Amino acid sequence: MRLLLVEDDARIARFVAKGLREEAYAVDVTANGDDALYEAAINSYDLIILDVMIPGRDGFEVCRELRRAGQRTPILMLTARDAVEDRISGLDHGADDYLTKPFEFRELLARLRALLRRSGELRPAQITVADLVLDTGAQSVARAGRNIPVTTKEYALLEFLARNAGRVVGRAEIAEHVWDESFDPFSNLIEVYVNRLRRKIDSGAGKPLLHTRRGAGYIFGVVGETGAVELPEAAAASEHRGKGSGAPRKNHA
Secondary structure, eight states: OEEEEEOSOHHHHHHHHHHHHHTTOEEEEEOSHHHHHHHHHHSOOSEEEEESSOSSSOHHHHHHHHHHTTOOOOEEEEESOOOHHHHHHHHHTTOSEEEESSOOHHHHHHHHHHHHHHTSSOOOSEEEETTEEEETTTTEEEETTEEEOOOHHHHHHHHHHHHTTTSOBOHHHHHHHHSOTTOOTTSOHHHHHHHHHHHHHHTTOSSOOEEEETTTEEEESEEOTTSOEEOOHHHHHHHHHHHHHTOOOOOOO
């Protein structure tokens, strides 16, 4: 998941960004309203954390401009002011939730999880692909009952692939949702992490899960006899419902 944090207090911004990165989020940080609008226009974010009192255009104006531009990204507003009028104003400008400073970091994480669940299809606490199980709360990985140690970034990449099991995801999409703006698109960092994961989750396993589609990207899941990747039950059910309703299927990070 990639987040945009808009906070002009450098100390708070460092603390929040550090904590979020330790929770496997990719985080871009900006300190004023104009930069926030620019970053939101050129990048695809899963969620925006927006302080109200920022230089230039304040958080209310930034929120209003984002909604006016058609941005549907969930927005969590932060403020040091606890007046009911401020909370109402933020929600009326298009914010999805409001958190008053000072706050417990655990509450921030809980609100982020709630907003991400609300923003699209249900994000389960546990993701299962074949015999691989990801616990999204504990950020732990197990295959066939064997615990697999992974780094924070390895977990973030694996969770993104598992959430998109059964379809090809390219380098650009991976970089957009797993890395922040410091990512060098000309580096081989994604390939390095994919190879690390492949060694950890597929080594010694009966059937490999992480596959490369040359010229296209990567696909996660068990390949059947026809060469097609078998979808997890939840994804297959979602796809079936989408076909039945005639509505296009939405892909979420």
